[in-house]
Amino acid sequence: MRKKLIAGNWKMNNDVEESLSLVKELKSKELNDKVDVLICPPLTSLYSVISELKDSSIKVGAQNMHYEERGAFTGEVSPIMLKNIGVEYVIVGHSERRQYFNETDFVVNKKIKAALEYGLKPIICLGETLEEREKGIEKDSVRNQLTKAFDGIKESQIVLAYEPIWAIGTGKTATSQQANEMTAFIRNVIAEIYREEFANKVVIQYGGSVKATNASEILNQPSIDGALVGGASLNADEFAKIVNFGN
Ligand code: PEP
Numbered sequence: 433m434r435k436k437l438i439a440g441n442w443k444m445n446n447d448v449e450e451s452l453s454l455v456k457e458l459k460s461k462e463l464n465d466k467v468d469v470l471i472c473p474p475l476t477s478l479y480s481v482i483s484e485l486k487d488s489s490i491k492v493g494a495q496n497m498h499y500e501e502r503g504a505f506t507g508e509v510s511p512i513m514l515k516n517i518g519v520e521y522v523i524v525g526h527s528e529r530r531q532y533f534n535e536t537d538f539v540v541n542k543k544i545k546a547a548l549e550y551g552l553k554p555i556i557c558l559g560e561t562l563e564e565r566e567k568g569i570e571k572d573s574v575r576n577q578l579t580k581a582f583d584g585i586k587e588s589q590i591v592l593a594y595e596p597i598w599a600i601g602t603g604k605t606a607t608s609q610q611a612n613e614m615t616a617f618i619r620n621v622i623a624e625i626y627r628e629e630f631a632n633k634v635v636i637q638y639g640g641s642v643k644a645t646n647a648s649e650i651l652n653q654p655s656i657d658g659a660l661v662g663g664a665s666l667n668a669d670e671f672a673k674i675v676n677f678g679n
Contacts, residue, residue, distance in 0.1 A: 436651065437591060437635050437658035438675050439470040439555065440665025441495060441523060451477035455484050457668035464676045465489070467658065470521055471665065475509060482518040493521030493555065496529060499539070499546035511550035522547050523660075524554045525581065527597045537580035544581060548588050555591040555660065556581050557639070558618075562598035570596075571617055578621050587626055591635045592618060593660040599640025601662055605650070611638040612653035619655060644673035651677045 446454060451473045463469055472493040473481050482492050498508035514522060524547060525540035540556065547554040558577040560570035574594070594614050596606050606614075615636045623631035638650055639660030650656060665671045 434633065434635055434657045436467040437470060437637060438467050438651075439472060439493065439521070439593075439637065439658065439660050440671055441472045441526070441639075441660055441662050442474060442666060443495070443528070443662060444474055445666055446473060446477060448477050448480050451481050452484055454666070454668055455481050455490075458490065458671065459485070459488050461668065461672040462676075463490075463672060464679065466678075467675060469675050472521070472523055478514070478519060479517050491520050492518070493523060493553075494519050495523050495526070497522050497524075497543065497547070497552075499542040501546075501550075511546045511552055515550045515552060519552060521553045521555055521591070523593075524556050525577075526557045527559060527595060527600055531597075537577060540577075540581050541583050541585070544585060544590070548585070548590075553589050553591060555593050555637070557593045557595050557660070559595040559597050559600075559640070565596065565598065570614070574614060574618060575621050578618060579625070582622075582625055587630045591637065591658075592622075593637040593639045594618060595639035595660060601641070603641050605641040605646055606638070608646075608649045608653050608656075611640075611650055612655045615653070615657075616655040642674060644670050647674040647677040 470491040470493050472495050494514050497511050498505050501510050501512050524543045529535040544554045560573040564570050564573045599606050619631050635657040637658040637660045638656050642659045642661045643664040
């Protein structure tokens with residue numbers, strides 16, 4: 433039985449003080465213990481948030497990293513540095529990074545390898561554009577991203593986030609059927625690349641305008657193992673409602 437993972441991607445929001453205040457508010461709430469809860473604050477808040485959460489079950493992830501261990505990469509942070517401060521997960525290949533920072537499938541693959549090498553759990557984001565969906569080639573696009581992401585990667589603890597690009601930060605959500613169909617498709621492709629037994633263990637989230645009002649519908653789909661939440665994770669009440677979707 434896969435445990436659901438509900439993750440908040442704060443993106444480039446919240447300074448240290450704001451991060452701590454949000455995390456303290458979240459900590460004070462009763463959260464569904466049947467799901468894993470993860471927050472991904474901006475880099476400057478990671479250390480303080482990890483310290484604040486040391487006795488809590490809320491997990492902490494980074495939003496990005498470089499694939500090299502160290503070196504002349506001005507402005508970057510390495511997997512070893514993240515691991516060193518207690519980061520557990522790292523988001524890789526978010527569509528905003530692909531779109532604005534030229535993160536290619538090749539780079540995504542290198543980052544996944546580096547994350548696994550240093551004991552970080554990658555959350556690999558993939559999803560089609562609106563144009564691809566309108567042309568009916570959304571599955572080809574997702575299969576292509578998935579195959580390239582997994583190139584040379586052995587079975588490991590990874591999380592996938594299906595995030596149709598047209599649904600991120602737009603208020604448009606994929607229907608629960610569309611999201612369930614694509615996550616099931618992703619699991620089938622993983623089974624083709626690896627084994628069905630492994631595919632059945634991989635946590636596959638949905639991301640794209642998840643909020644308290646649609647969380648239950650999405651998270652109750654059989655193939656969906658959680659959510660990657662952007663905007664709605666910036667408010668403790670809203671995020672807690674998503675986490676407590678069943679109640
Ligand atoms: C995201 O950042 O991964 C995301 C899904 O954002 P939003 O929930 O705001 O659409």
